[in-house]
Amino acid sequence: MSTSRRGQGRWADRPARYGTVTRWLHWAVAVLLLMQFTTVLSWRWVGDTPATRALSSVAPHGLVGLTVFGLMLARLAWGWRMRALGMRPTQPGTWTGHLARAGHITLNMLTLLIPGTAILRAWASGHGMAVWGVRWIPSAEREMLFLEAPADLLHSTMAWGLLFLALGHAGAALYHHAVLRDRTLDRIR
Numbered sequence: 754m755s756t757s758r759r760g761q762g763r764w765a766d767r768p769a770r771y772g773t774v775t776r777w778l779h780w781a782v783a784v785l786l787l788m789q790f791t792t793v794l795s796w797r798w799v800g801d802t803p804a805t806r807a808l809s810s811v812a813p814h815g816l817v818g819l820t821v822f823g824l825m826l827a828r829l830a831w832g833w834r835m836r837a838l839g840m841r842p843t844q845p846g847t848w849t850g851h852l853a854r855a856g857h858i859t860l861n862m863l864t865l866l867i868p869g870t871a872i873l874r875a876w877a878s879g880h881g882m883a884v885w886g887v888r889w890i891p892s893a894e895r896e897m898l899f900l901e902a903p904a905d906l907l908h909s910t911m912a913w914g915l916l917f918l919a920l921g922h923a924g925a926a927l928y929h930h931a932v933l934r935d936r937t938l939d940r941i942r
């Protein structure tokens with residue numbers, strides 16, 4: 754059955770190219786992660802200045818992270834659906850193809866688990882999270898250290914890992930485009 758007969762048209766993936774939904778979700782998450790790391794790194798490198806405060810008020814860390822979490826749930830559900838329909842682009846059976854597939858799975862898992870651990874930590878701390886006067890994450894009735902402590906340890910550790918992996922991933926995509934001159938980048942843009 755053709756994709757248009759399924760009523761999904763260009764929204765759906767095709768074996769040769771990711772569809773509109775996958776592409777929008779990919780770039781929306783990439784832009785939000787860029788915002789997240791720009792803010793975090795400017796606090797580390799520049800410190801408390803009017804500019805870093807302005808950055809944090811325009812893009813509050815917790816809210817940008819919650820948005821990433823929501824988009825990732827949609828992205829994984831959509832990816833599973835497309836894979837089940839046999840419409841997802843596949844990787845070649847070479848070692849670089851296996852590496853690319855393992856890299857994509859790890860990127861997706863980290864991008865879900867990083868905000869996931871932060872949400873768990875906020876809830877288990879007994880404080881929850883409120884931004885702009887709205888309570889976005891409720892709080893547990895009492896502090897639960899056995900959940901809070903591992904989540905606390907994992908959140909920033911996984912986030913730095915994601916930064917390095919995403920840089921490697923973007924570098925590999927640009928290598929395909931500029932050096933190998935194949936159509937890998939066209940699959941997602």
Ligand code: HEM
Binds near residue numbers: 797816817868872
């Ligand atoms: C895509 C999502 C997220 C990314 C990439 C991310 C990234 C990071 C990074 C790199 C740090 C370490 C900062 C440093 O050491 O200077 C950090 C810390 C922190 N994040 Fe996130 N974060 C995300 C989502 C969230 C969410 C949803 C919340 C709140 C519910 C949150 C709350 C915090 C807090 C309270 C800290 C300071 C404590 C710590 O270092 O673990 N983050 N985050």
Ligand code: HEM
Binds near residue numbers: 775782842857922
């Ligand atoms: C400038 C930044 C980026 C570039 C140039 C880029 C490029 C690409 C390209 C070319 C593909 C298709 C690969 C293929 O089909 O073999 C792809 C897929 C993918 N990218 Fe990126 N990417 C970027 C940022 C990111 C970031 C920050 C993440 C972190 C979540 C990410 C996660 C993924 C995943 C998981 C896939 C597989 C398809 C999917 O599940 O959406 N990318 N990317």
